[in-house]
Amino acid sequence: MIPNRIWQLVARKLSGEAGIDEIRELETLLKEDAELAYRVHLYTRYFENPSGGPAENSRQEAGQRFRERLSREKTEKVTPVADLKNKTPMRGKWLVAAGWVLLAVLSVFLYRLNSREDKGNPVTLANEFKTMPGTRSKTTLPDGSVVWLNSESRITYNKDFGVNNREVALQGEAFFDVVKNKAVPFIVHAQTVKIVVKGTAFNVRSYPGSQKVQTSLIRGAVELINEADPEHPIQLKPNEKITIRTGKRQLAEVPEKPGQKTETYHLDTLRQLAQTMTIPEVSWVVNQLVFDNEVFTEVIDKMEKWYNVDIVLINDALGSKQFSAVYEDEDVVQALEALQYVHHFDFEVKGRTIVIK
Numbered sequence: 001m002i003p004n005r006i007w008q009l010v011a012r013k014l015s016g017e018a019g020i021d022e023i024r025e026l027e028t029l030l031k032e033d034a035e036l037a038y039r040v041h042l043y044t045r046y047f048e049n050p051s052g053g054p055a056e057n058s059r060q061e062a063g064q065r066f067r068e069r070l071s072r073e074k075t076e077k078v079t080p081v082a083d084l085k086n087k088t089p090m091r092g093k094w095l096v097a098a099g100w101v102l103l104a105v106l107s108v109f110l111y112r113l114n115s116r117e118d119k120g121n122p123v124t125l126a127n128e129f130k131t132m133p134g135t136r137s138k139t140t141l142p143d144g145s146v147v148w149l150n151s152e153s154r155i156t157y158n159k160d161f162g163v164n165n166r167e168v169a170l171q172g173e174a175f176f177d178v179v180k181n182k183a184v185p186f187i188v189h190a191q192t193v194k195i196v197v198k199g200t201a202f203n204v205r206s207y208p209g210s211q212k213v214q215t216s217l218i219r220g221a222v223e224l225i226n227e228a229d230p231e232h233p234i235q236l237k238p239n240e241k242i243t244i245r246t247g248k249r250q251l252a253e254v255p256e257k258p259g260q261k262t263e264t265y266h267l268d269t270l271r272q273l274a275q276t277m278t279i280p281e282v283s284w285v286v287n288q289l290v291f292d293n294e295v296f297t298e299v300i301d302k303m304e305k306w307y308n309v310d311i312v313l314i315n316d317a318l319g320s321k322q323f324s325a326v327y328e329d330e331d332v333v334q335a336l337e338a339l340q341y342v343h344h345f346d347f348e349v350k351g352r353t354i355v356i357k
Helices: 004-014 020-031 034-048 059-077 081-085 089-115 248-252 280-286 296-307 332-339
Strands: 126-130 137-140 146-149 154-158 166-177 186-190 193-197 201-206 212-219 222-226 234-236 240-245 265-269 289-295 310-313 322-327 347-350 353-356
Touching: 004 020, 020 332, 126 146, 146 154, 166 280, 186 201, 193 201, 193 212, 201 280, 212 222, 212 280, 222 240, 234 240, 280 289, 289 296, 296 310, 296 322, 296 332, 322 332, 332 353
Parallel strands: 166 186, 310 353
Antiparallel strands: 126 154, 137 146, 146 166, 154 166, 166 201, 186 193, 193 222, 201 212, 212 240, 222 234, 240 265, 289 322, 347 353
16 A cells, blocks of 8 residues: 555655655655555656666657556555445545555656657667665676665666676666676776676776766775776775776876876775774665765765755865764754764755755
8 A cells, every 4th residue: 555645755756846854754754664665666766767677669668668567556556446445435535645646656757758859869778777866776687796776876788798798887886796707707887997807896986977986895806997098907906995087187187297107096995984893985785874084075975865965065165174974864954963063064954955054
């Protein structure tokens, strides 16, 4: 049975009209029902990504698949209204209202699906797995490798993945636990960086516009090949983190002194936090948002993705201040209030936008 209030909140969140209080209410309601939370995740995935996995042959086919899914949900999960009228009259009315909410969500989805312009692009043959803003998810690839995706992230891979190749393209952040296969190496493409592995666990952060790719190796070994310097691959060892600068600006950089080599990457050692026994770079996999002496601009970027909000920083002097914190169940307001104890600042919530002064 689908609560009317939850679908009202889902519809407002998808349309971008939900405020902070409504997003907090939705998160609280979904935490109380894991099965319902998963169903909401499936519907919203269809809303944001009509293909929902393997590529569709047409927009009409994508819409038909969505309608069929809703039809199956009604058949399998919801008791007919007529059968409830004799038992609890109010429940029948409640189900009708929930049905109208589902219809509204479906209508918005179909409107968006059919109103998109056809740019004449060929239909892709790649499979896709993605997450919405403010969500994290896990999937198993055809070869048995497990992938966790952080907020606003996606991976794509060919239909023959696992047979003759194991290559994925990443946008965003993902943690990979790769199954060993010496004959077919596992390759991750992230911006201008190619990460080659045979069996290992590692995290890659590569959001569009960041002009950097960060790889944190937990176990095994990986080799990174930068498009800017393909003849010098970089070998990464367990408990190491590498940040590679990418983008056109990097390719055009000139050393300050003759003979000086331009550094395009930086190596760090991963460390485990004593209070949580987790490594900050991969803590998101266990649903922890961790800042370990990070500048406020980085903190803001992570909070925007984690909580699905827009944060505007007016106080420029605050941008370079460093913060450390660990969050699990806190909402964005509670998180910011805790950060105020580290460095004083004021903030104002305006719907989904937060202004920091």
